[in-house]
Amino acid sequence: MLGLTRKDFTLFAIVVVLALLAPVLLNPFPVNSALGQTFNAGYPALMQRFAIFGILVVGFNILFGLTGYLSFGHAAFLGVGSYAAVWMFKLLSFNIVPAIILSVVVAGLFSVVIGFVSLRRSGIYFSILTLAFAQMSYALAYSVLTPLTNGETGLQVYPSDPQYLAAAGAPSGPHFFGLPMAQATTLRLGDWAFTFQVGYYLCAIMLIAAFYLSIRIFRSPFGMMLRAIKSNQTRMNYTGLNAKPYMLRAFIISGMYAGLAGGLLAAMDPLTGAERMFWTASGEIVVMAILGGVGTLIGPVLGSGVIKYLENIVSKINESVLHNALAFLPDGIENFFVTVIHPFVGEGWHLTLGLLFMVIVIFLPGGLVEGGQRLAGLFGRRSTATTAADRDAARQSPAE
Amino acid sequence: MDAIILQILNGLDKGSAYALIALGLTLIFGTLGVVNFAHGALFMIGAFCAVTMQRLLTWSHLVVDPTRTDFLGNPMQTEVPYLASLVGVDTAQAMITWAVPLSIILVIPVMLFVGWAMERGLIKHFYKRPHADQILVTFGLAIVLGEIIRAVYGANPIQSPAPAMFSGSVDIGTYLGFQPNAVVYPIWRLVYFCFSAVIIAAVFAFLQFTTFGMVVRAGMADRETVGMLGIDIDKRFTLMFGLAAAVAGLAGAMYAPIVSPNYNMGMDFLVLSFVVVVVGGMGSLPGAVLAGFLLGILQGFASMNEVKAILPGIDQIIIYVVAIIILLTRPRGLMGRAGVMED
Numbered sequence: 001m002l003g004l005t006r007k008d009f010t011l012f013a014i015v016v017v018l019a020l021l022a023p024v025l026l027n028p029f030p031v032n033s034a035l036g037q038t039f040n041a042g043y044p045a046l047m048q049r050f051a052i053f054g055i056l057v058v059g060f061n062i063l064f065g066l067t068g069y070l071s072f073g074h075a076a077f078l079g080v081g082s083y084a085a086v087w088m089f090k091l092l093s094f095n096i097v098p099a100i101i102l103s104v105v106v107a108g109l110f111s112v113v114i115g116f117v118s119l120r121r122s123g124i125y126f127s128i129l130t131l132a133f134a135q136m137s138y139a140l141a142y143s144v145l146t147p148l149t150n151g152e153t154g155l156q157v158y159p160s161d162p163q164y165l166a167a168a169g170a171p172s173g174p175h176f177f178g179l180p181m182a183q184a185t186t187l188r189l190g191d192w193a194f195t196f197q198v199g200y201y202l203c204a205i206m207l208i209a210a211f212y213l214s215i216r217i218f219r220s221p222f223g224m225m226l227r228a229i230k231s232n233q234t235r236m237n238y239t240g241l242n243a244k245p246y247m248l249r250a251f252i253i254s255g256m257y258a259g260l261a262g263g264l265l266a267a268m269d270p271l272t273g274a275e276r277m278f279w280t281a282s283g284e285i286v287v288m289a290i291l292g293g294v295g296t297l298i299g300p301v302l303g304s305g306v307i308k309y310l311e312n313i314v315s316k317i318n319e320s321v322l323h324n325a326l327a328f329l330p331d332g333i334e335n336f337f338v339t340v341i342h343p344f345v346g347e348g349w350h351l352t353l354g355l356l357f358m359v360i361v362i363f364l365p366g367g368l369v370e371g372g373q374r375l376a377g378l379f380g381r382r383s384t385a386t387t388a389a390d391r392d393a394a395r396q397s398p399a400e
Numbered sequence: 401m402d403a404i405i406l407q408i409l410n411g412l413d414k415g416s417a418y419a420l421i422a423l424g425l426t427l428i429f430g431t432l433g434v435v436n437f438a439h440g441a442l443f444m445i446g447a448f449c450a451v452t453m454q455r456l457l458t459w460s461h462l463v464v465d466p467t468r469t470d471f472l473g474n475p476m477q478t479e480v481p482y483l484a485s486l487v488g489v490d491t492a493q494a495m496i497t498w499a500v501p502l503s504i505i506l507v508i509p510v511m512l513f514v515g516w517a518m519e520r521g522l523i524k525h526f527y528k529r530p531h532a533d534q535i536l537v538t539f540g541l542a543i544v545l546g547e548i549i550r551a552v553y554g555a556n557p558i559q560s561p562a563p564a565m566f567s568g569s570v571d572i573g574t575y576l577g578f579q580p581n582a583v584v585y586p587i588w589r590l591v592y593f594c595f596s597a598v599i600i601a602a603v604f605a606f607l608q609f610t611t612f613g614m615v616v617r618a619g620m621a622d623r624e625t626v627g628m629l630g631i632d633i634d635k636r637f638t639l640m641f642g643l644a645a646a647v648a649g650l651a652g653a654m655y656a657p658i659v660s661p662n663y664n665m666g667m668d669f670l671v672l673s674f675v676v677v678v679v680g681g682m683g684s685l686p687g688a689v690l691a692g693f694l695l696g697i698l699q700g701f702a703s704m705n706e707v708k709a710i711l712p713g714i715d716q717i718i719i720y721v722v723a724i725i726i727l728l729t730r731p732r733g734l735m736g737r738a739g740v741m742e743d
Contacts, residue, residue: 068532070532070535117724117728120728121727121728121731123531124435124531124535124682125678125727125731127532127535128674128675128678128723128727129723129724129727131671131674132675132720132723132724133720133724135671135720136716136717136720136721139713139716139717139720140713140716140717142716143712143713143716144712144713144716145713279667279671280667283539283543286536286539287540290536343551348547348551350543350546350547351543351544351547351548351551353543354540354541354542354543354544354546354547355540355544357536357539357540357543358537358540358541358544361533361536361537361540362522362525362537365529365533
């Protein structure tokens with residue numbers, strides 16, 4: 001179906017269902033309950049991030065997962081995409097279509113240049129070259145390119161901007177031919193409330209499209225070629241094949257994915273700043289990809305979702321929340337647990353993230369997908385058989 | 401002319417820090433073949449050792465002084481460092497002003513231990529894994545170390561002044577026959593430069609003139625053969641990791657008066673130090689030192705107003721531009737050896 005094998009189609013269908021029903025699935029608790037306030041994640045701003053970072057990491061995975069080239073500067077494309085989109089808002093109108101198209105195109109052009117230079121080296125040199133380019137873009141956006149990027153303040157749309165194509169009655173925020181991104185309807189069922197927002201559904205549809213494209217790339221001859229490069233580039237060269245054009249194409253595709261994500265970020269909230277290109281942002285992309293499972297199809301979506309969800313929950317927990325949650329314990333023990341847990345929550349979210357990341361790299365190099373497979377393997381033979389192909393994709397290392 | 405000398409001097413202190421970090425990175429890479437993204441964190445821990453030393457020395461208790469009263473008429477309470485009751489008030493005062501240099505005696509054991517623990521506890525298990533995995537796990541470790549420091553010391557930069565004797569500036573220009581006030585330079589930065597020169601010389605001497613260093617160099621060249629000669633090379637390499645950590649820690653501790661330590665400083669330096677290592681040539685110790693000073697000085701020149709007028713913003717990106725040019729034209733870096741990381 002849709003040109004996919006049955007297994008891939010199942011995976012695709014799962015992502016489609018998850019993406020479309022997220023506003024319901026992520027709100028399992030009543031709105032005003034204590035659990036709901038902590039664990040519900042079904043509000044639009046967060047779900048948008050799930051979808052957008054999903055797109056970003058799916059694209060990153062096409063480069064790192066298939067070819068094994070670890071780019072440490074991927075956030076640069078995200079930032080460039082955001083800047084391009086905001087400029088379209090400033091110059092044309094708040095219609096998101098030209099903004100997103102331009103952000104993809106500009107990120108694509110940008111990645112042609114960076115990719116052409118960086119791909120002349122491999123291994124750690126490639127990582128450092130991409131890192132250097134990203135840091136350079138960041139520094140430039142912060143200082144010299146201030147007329148283009150508005151430097152420290154960040155680029156945003158002012159009432160004095162021309163907006164040449166803006167229609168008279170158009171919404172005063174990003175919209176899709178008159179349909180504002182911020183428009184939402186709330187469905188109330190007893191104590192539960194589900195918010196369906198136009199902006200989120202735009203991101204979700206983009207994610208579904210991006211995911212579909214990535215499955216097709218993974219299963220195409222082009223994808224095979226990229227895997228061949230990963231497993232043994234020297235041998236590829238001996239067969240008379242020039243690997244460079246393939247690598248460059250993979251790099252550009254993943255750069256365009258990042259540009260799309262950047263454009264969407266701007267479409268959800270029409271402002272952007274240089275810090276989106278900082279190398280910690282690039283590091284975050286790598287962390288998400290690794291956590292989910294590099295080289296697998298579903299891994300990136302999983303990884304970005306889990307990290308954004310945990311970030312949201314863990315950083316919300318503060319000392320009083322902890323005390324409330326542990327109130328059933330005797331005072332001394334309660335205080336002890338609060339003292340132990342406190343450094344890891346709230347402000348300390350990055351500590352938890354770092355530890356989680358290290359644990360994954362050390363014990364589960366295949367990420368959550370591998371973890372799921374191991375669990376499935378423990379509990380039943382049948383389920384391992386079905387995922388064997390996916391695991392092959394995860395760590396393909398044919399004879400060197 | 402005086403402007404040029406000033407910029408060279410300006411480049412020297414940053415260059416010294418780059419050179420020291422890059423030296424440690426190269427030592428680790430050359431001996432163990434590991435790309436250590438947590439090296440900047442070691443630099444940062446060193447800087448916080450200086451902070452800790454300062455806090456230890458000024459660790460005080462309240463003493464009630466019955467002979468004096470405060471403005472409410474109660475007996476005056478004064479904070480007296482424990483140190484003062486230990487060694488006497490005057491010595492204690494002197495030691496507190498010298499906290500940063502004194503922290504060296506704290507840094508060396510701490511960093512040797514941290515390096516040893518890192519290598520035995522974590523890095524050891526990653527020798528056979530791909531370079532990407534090593535980068536990732538050390539990157540994770542760098543985040544964790546930074547966050548631990550933040551949890552303990554808070555997110556704000558902590559001032560740690562240089563000894564009063566070195567805290568002013570010196571008018572170097574007058575010694576060289578320029579106008580007064582043409583080349584004014586903070587003394588501590590000169591001290592830092594001399595200090596790093598001594599450390600670099602010591603590391604090279606250690607590798608060049610001791611039996612231990614000779615074995616390590618042999619191991620770097622051909623690990624297997626050295627192992628076959630019945631030498632436990634792994635043990636020595638572990639020690640080299642500790643040494644590299646100590647070098648980074650010393651660089652950080654002495655840098656504390658120049659940039660107030662904060663939990664992020666390691667990351668800022670790490671990215672640049674990696675660029676330095678790559679420019680110098682992966683695995684080449686002299687290359688790392690040379691590239692460190694070179695890039696530091698280049699950065700100094702690029703921040704001259706005359707240069708910035710022609711190429712605005714060049715000071716922000718000069719290091720990256722140089723790195724890109726070097727990597728594309730001389731892939732091995734300035735002094736890289738053949739066959740190191742060329743896959």
